[in-house]
Amino acid sequence: MTAGLPPGTRAVFFDAVGTVLFPAVSAPAVYADVARRNGLAVSADAVKARFVEAYRVQEGVDRAAGWVTSEERERERWRHIVSAALRGVPDPDACFAELYAHFAKPAAWELSPGVGRAVTELAARGLVVGMGSNYDSRLLSVLDGFPDLAPLRDRVVVSAAVGWRKPAAEFFREVVRVAGCEPGEVLFVGDDVENDLTGATAAGLNAVLVTPAVWDSFRSPG
Ligand SMILES: [Mg+2]
Structure with a gap:
């Protein structure tokens, strides 16, 4: 053995x-930065509270669905989380696209x-x-x-x-x-x-x- x-x-x-893998910069900090560049002044702390709640809600959606998932479901999960965490941002779709691409890059992560x-x-x-x-x-x-x-x-x-x-x-x-x-x-x-x-x-x-x-x-x- x-x-x-x-x-x-x-x-x-x-x-x-x-x-x-761990985010090189925390998700709430990355979200807040994207929000600021897209016209919404918001703190990472404020984003974090909304992010955690939105994440929890999406876990419940998956649980109710019997843990079935797909690429489409994952995009929808993150679209919901981004729009909830950045509530009030003028263009949530643009923020989602930017964030989705960010976390696909190795530079967004640390070992x-x-x-x-x-x-x-x-x-x-x-x-x-x-x-x-x-x-x-x-x-x-x-x-x-x-x-x-x-x-x-x-x-x-x-x-x-x-x-x-x-x-x-x-x-x-x-x-x-x-x-x-x-x-x-x-x-x-x-x-x-x-x-x-x-x-x-x-x-x-x-x-x-x-x-x-x-x-x-x-x-x-x-
Ligand atoms: Mg894990």
Whole structure:
């Protein structure tokens, strides 16, 4: 057994946002900047409160729909969140287009410290590594900017392409299929209790919430 991994682990899959990738500038600050350039003076703090509430509302929409998703649904999610967070901006569609494009760029994101080395070492030890994200096709253009994540680039499971999002069992079944092993041989690493931890374990995978200690535990002893 490898340190930090449950016995029998053959594959390790990672959530993207909040686990491996973090916004280089926080979403509320980016939104507030776009709003100001589009004629609405608003603080990042004011945007943040509206963003959090709008995000929560959209989670409820997905829950009511049984966690079904698509590229179209993801665009609609973010269109709703942008228009709610930037309420009063003269041209919400222009702001949406700008923000949607922003978060498709690698420069909008930073890698969590320790991730690159952990992924490289896990792959070098013969483990299958991949990613399982509630995102859309933009994740692929983001990953292109992070060579450290190359070992998992061929196994990126994106909810909008699967048609189901976390925490749905159908999403995790696709993770297991891509991993090419049994559910109990897959460890899922994420930052969200319901989407990552509860969803993965309900589907028979092992799961762990991400912490700095988790990254360290994946490294070779010594
Ligand atoms: Mg996350």
